[in-house]
Amino acid sequence: MPITVKFFASLREQIKSPASQIDSAGIATVADVWAAAADIPIPDHVLCSVNLDHCTAADSVKDGDEVAFFPPITGG
């Protein structure tokens, strides 16, 4: 199964051709997902989630996970 990848808000606009799915081969962490899916280095202050839970870039990722990257939250 592939890993699903999502980018939100300003981050989505900064990345020219984001991948929405990547192969899990060779992917161990959230940081690896970024490197495989985005065409720019990971910016400071980027937030991330695995399967809808907040996480850090060092957290591990497995086949079938949904990984999302987003800028600081500004709702409310």
Place this chain on the structure above:
Amino acid sequence: MPITVKFFASLREQIKSPASQIDSAGIATVADVWAAAADIPIPDHVLCSVNLDHCTAADSVKDGDEVAFFPPITGG
């Protein structure tokens, strides 16, 4: 002019025949007003006001003032 005296809530019920007006002759403080108007010693925790402002029993009183005594506040 006399001094107007008011007692509120449980305090009003504790005093058998409260005076609603007293002569200002010989009255210097709020405590003097109590002694002239009430038939019991001043209980602990009684609050008071002179002309609608919170005060202490030691505050001074003059002709024409309105002095009130009341138990701890329980509104809201």
Place this chain on the structure above:
Amino acid sequence: MPVTVLDTPFDPLQLLKQHEQTLEAGSVGAAAHFIGTMRNHNEGVGVSSLTLEHYPAMTTKELAKIIEDAHAKWNLIDALIVHRVGTMTPGDPIVLTAIWSAHRADAFEACRYLMEELKSRAPFWKKETLADGGDRWVEKNTAGYT
């Protein structure tokens, strides 16, 4: 009027709606409301009705001062206090405090300030009629805002 004392039941949400219509739309970013309502029990005992006595002239003056103090402490667009007096039954609203401001910290803090100051400074007293037919003055004061 920012301060209202009523001897008949009131609908807090209706009053808030009316009051909002007096404010400039687009300037308000935050509103905080507090509503206190009569419960059917207190300190483990059933309560069937509540009578609120007050010192009318002082109440109005003190509530207006509390609002003035809140405006001095925070950056507020508007403030409202409504308090019921007389005899009420469980479920009846007793008190409404509301703040409108540009930013949320002012609204939250000032709304709580209105309630805590009201509870320590505004001359209201509660007498409960209990489910068993007896009555009692509520004698417990509550701590001020710190």
Place this chain on the structure above:
Amino acid sequence: MPVTVLDTPFDPLQLLKQHEQTLEAGSVGAAAHFIGTMRNHNEGVGVSSLTLEHYPAMTTKELAKIIEDAHAKWNLIDALIVHRVGTMTPGDPIVLTAIWSAHRADAFEACRYLMEELKSRAPFWKKETLADGGDRWVEKNTAGYT
């Protein structure tokens, strides 16, 4: 449902009225509400519209967790969060948080907690369309509840 995300305008006071009807009258002693509305300016610049993007599945999950956490921290009868998404204009409500409890401290503290946690944990992002026609993402995060 304690958590609602809406892509159309909503009336906070109307929703509060509806929700109150589901609660047992006489058990609630305190209600605290917060309403955030869109202002027509931000950081000194006129704003003509605001678009809120979110991460739907995560938003719902995170808001439900915030309510669960509030119930664990305070003694609450009920809690409500409503959040708008999509494009809105000045004066439109953005967010509503509400708490019903027996006592006021729980209501005040939990209502603020809902807002502060929402602002730091729930995946929403604001993009402003400015009065001069340009647009900008709001990039400033706000401090959590402490």
